[in-house]
Amino acid sequence: xxxxxxxxxxxxxxxxxxxxxxxxxxxxxxxxxxxxxxxxxxxxxxxxxxxxxxxxxxxxxxxxxxxxxxxxxxxxxxxxxxxxxxxxxxxxxxxxxxxxxxxxxxxxxxxxxxxxxxxxxxxxxxxxxxxxxxxxxxxxxxxxxxxxxxxxxxxxxxxxxxxxxxxxxxxxxxxxxxxxxxxxxxxxxxxxxxxxxxxxxxxxxxxxxx
Numbered sequence: 001x002x003x004x005x006x007x008x009x010x011x012x013x014x015x016x017x018x019x020x021x022x023x024x025x026x027x028x029x030x031x032x033x034x035x036x037x038x039x040x041x042x043x044x045x046x047x048x049x050x051x052x053x054x055x056x057x058x059x060x061x062x063x064x065x066x067x068x069x070x071x072x073x074x075x076x077x078x079x080x081x082x083x084x085x086x087x088x089x090x091x092x093x094x095x096x097x098x099x100x101x102x103x104x105x106x107x108x109x110x111x112x113x114x115x116x117x118x119x120x121x122x123x124x125x126x127x128x129x130x131x132x133x134x135x136x137x138x139x140x141x142x143x144x145x146x147x148x149x150x151x152x153x154x155x156x157x158x159x160x161x162x163x164x165x166x167x168x169x170x171x172x173x174x175x176x177x178x179x180x181x182x183x184x185x186x187x188x189x190x191x192x193x194x195x196x197x198x199x200x201x202x203x204x205x206x207x208x209x210x
Contacts, residue, residue, distance in 0.1 A: 009160075014153040016107070017054055020099050022081070024049045024092075025067050025160060026149040028117055029182060030125075033142045033190050037129045040189055041121060044178050047087040051077035069171060084172020089114075101155045116157035117149055124162070142190035 018024050029042035048067035052075065055064055063071050072078050072085050079085060087095075089109050096107040107113065124147075146166025150158050168183075170176040 012150055012152060012158060013056060015054070016101070016151040016153050016155070017099075018049055018095050019081075021053050022050045023054050023065060023067060024087075024150075026092075026113075026117070026151075027166065028121070028147045028149060029166065030121055030145045030147055031142060031186055031189055032125065032129075032132075032145065034132065034138065034140065037125075037132065038189075039121065039125045041118060042182055042185065044088070044181065046174060046178065047089070047092045048072075049082050049085045049087065051075055051080055051085055069167065069169065073171075079172075082172075083174065086172045086174050088174055088178075102153050105155065107151070107155050112155065113151060113157055117147075120149075120157070120159050121147065124159070140194055142186070144186060 015023055024047055026045065026047055028045045031040040031042070032038070033040075048069075050064060050067050051072060052061070052064045055061070058064060063075055066072075067085070069085070082091075093109045096109065100106055143164065144166060146163040148160040148163070150160055152158065168179055170179050
């Protein structure tokens with residue numbers, strides 16, 4: 001269609017598979033505040049899994065390839081392996097420990113995956129922030145992004161996409177416990193420096209502020 005824009009992206013043909021069978025990706029929350037353009041990675045982000053067995057020869061069944069809830073929640077196998085098809089980074093490391101990479105190494109989330117995501121996020125925002133700065137000023141503002149990463153069978157970490165409106169649905173116990181803390185920390189970083197919480201705020205908030 002004339003005037004349309006498309007992004008062409010190479011398919012990751014050899015992903016690391018959970019339990020050697022199912023695809024996953026990492027949803028990493030990133031906060032950017034303006035006008036100082038500080039960038040924060042949220043440490044307790046999460047992993048999304050497919051509940052169907054991966055089959056590279058079956059591209060028509062999106063449930064084997066896409067981890068997002070829009071696809072997965074409609075399946076009878078949703079939640080069969082992980083609560084709400086979600087995992088913590090600690091749970092992901094347990095899966096890494098159980099299934100080595102192609103070369104026999106055990107992948108370390110802390111020492112390899114997290115630093116790789118950090119490098120990628122640094123590059124992305126170093127390129128984006130000059131564009132932000134050139135736009136008309138919106139004064140004090142912030143944006144929460146959801147960056148999706150995949151890990152290949154040989155341990156490479158690849159950025160799939162960046163979402164400007166990441167879903168904050170509390171689906172499953174892990175997200176039910178984690179997302180309220182994410183929102184609290186977002187307020188601490190983006191709102192409290194401008195509008196400090198009153199002395200009468202909850203003890204838990206005062207403790208976190210300290």
